[in-house]
Amino acid sequence: MSDPQSIDGVLVQWGERLFYPRVRFRDSKTPRISLPRGQNRAAYFRARIEATVVRRAPQVMVKVTGGGRGMRAIAAHFRYISKRGNLEMEDEFGRPSTGKDEVQAVLDEWRSAGTAIDDEGFRREAFNIMLSMPRGTDPSAVLAAARAFAKAELCDHRYVMVLHDHQANPHVHLSVRAESNRGLRLSPRKADLHRWREVFAEKLRELGVDAEATRQASRGHSRPYPPLWRLKAAEQGRASLVKSARSSEARSSATGHDAVRAWSFVAAALEHSTAPKDLQLARSIRSFVSRQEPQREGSVLRRETTLRAPEVRR
Numbered sequence: 001m002s003d004p005q006s007i008d009g010v011l012v013q014w015g016e017r018l019f020y021p022r023v024r025f026r027d028s029k030t031p032r033i034s035l036p037r038g039q040n041r042a043a044y045f046r047a048r049i050e051a052t053v054v055r056r057a058p059q060v061m062v063k064v065t066g067g068g069r070g071m072r073a074i075a076a077h078f079r080y081i082s083k084r085g086n087l088e089m090e091d092e093f094g095r096p097s098t099g100k101d102e103v104q105a106v107l108d109e110w111r112s113a114g115t116a117i118d119d120e121g122f123r124r125e126a127f128n129i130m131l132s133m134p135r136g137t138d139p140s141a142v143l144a145a146a147r148a149f150a151k152a153e154l155c156d157h158r159y160v161m162v163l164h165d166h167q168a169n170p171h172v173h174l175s176v177r178a179e180s181n182r183g184l185r186l187s188p189r190k191a192d193l194h195r196w197r198e199v200f201a202e203k204l205r206e207l208g209v210d211a212e213a214t215r216q217a218s219r220g221h222s223r224p225y226p227p228l229w230r231l232k233a234a235e236q237g238r239a240s241l242v243k244s245a246r247s248s249e250a251r252s253s254a255t256g257h258d259a260v261r262a263w264s265f266v267a268a269a270l271e272h273s274t275a276p277k278d279l280q281l282a283r284s285i286r287s288f289v290s291r292q293e294p295q296r297e298g299s300v301l302r303r304e305t306t307l308r309a310p311e312v313r314r
Contacts, residue, residue: 007278008042010269014262015045018218048212049266050281052219053288057212059219060204061132061171062196064188067124067178071117074126074175075107081162081173089160092150097160106160113158114179125178127186131200132171137209139165145203146172152199156180217259220292263289 051057068074082089085100097106110126111117117125131146143163150159159176178186188196197213204211263285270282 004273007269007273011045011266012041014265014269015049017262018259018266019045019048019214046281048214049285051210051212052214053284054281055210057210058134058137060197060201060211060213061130062193062200063130063132064193065128065130067127069124070119070121071107071111071125072119074110074117077126077128077175078103078107078160081160081164081175087162087164089162090147091160092154092158094147110158110177113177114181114183123178127176127178127188129174129176129196130171131174132169133204133209133211135168135170137170139163139170141204141207141209142170143172144207145200145209146174148203148206149196149200150174150176152203153196154186156182156184157186215259218263220259220289260289260292 066077068077078089079085081087082097082103085098085103087098089097089103089106091097091106097103131142131149133142142165143161146161146163150161154174154176157176157178157180159174161172161174163170163172176186180186194213194215201211201213267282267285267289270278270285273279273282
């Protein structure tokens, strides 16, 4: 009989690579996501894997959509998200603001809070963040999760949020003042966005909403077409940009291959288990991997799905 602890160890090792890749910035100040300790760690990754490959849980979206470089730009965004004061806007204290006059009062507070913000500036004085879930999600749960997310991640900043539930996907627009109450400046990186997705998904799950924040590479997704700037660079013969684009494509391909490899090791470990649920999960993973864009993975996909199983003590 296979050793359950050894199976769990493989599950945790490769599960971390699937869901929490290492941050590659040496000077990164991005806080690490807290994970369960001990035996709960393996159970945690089993649940995350099942949500991704079996239930296909809805994926959260957290996106930085821009930011104002002065009060004019910030005011324009406030008018947009509040529909000129017709939608309720909520600040970091949970205070509601409706109507043009109340929205203007919030803008006046932002202008003079901390370092004064001019009408026009040279740096971002606010970041616009959108937190979204697919159609069918309860809008009130999306707002409650966004509120909990902001308190956890932006607690030292001024921010406002507005729920938009009149479109297909319920989403929250969150505008945060770049300078914190302690004078530190917000500067979101890719690692921050990944953590933000994880935190938003966690807050939704705490409210009973099935939500996941699985990386695109782990889900077998890649960009379906090159961005417009890349096509224009190729047309105009801008070699440096084309070379940079090719390097980016190579990194994306390598990341996809790494994800397939990690899925294969997880499946191989579970196949050593005597628990029927683990064996069924292994079969689901094999089926999931076989559908992950085979045209992109090619021979790598076929080779990695037949990898030798990791050593499991018997």
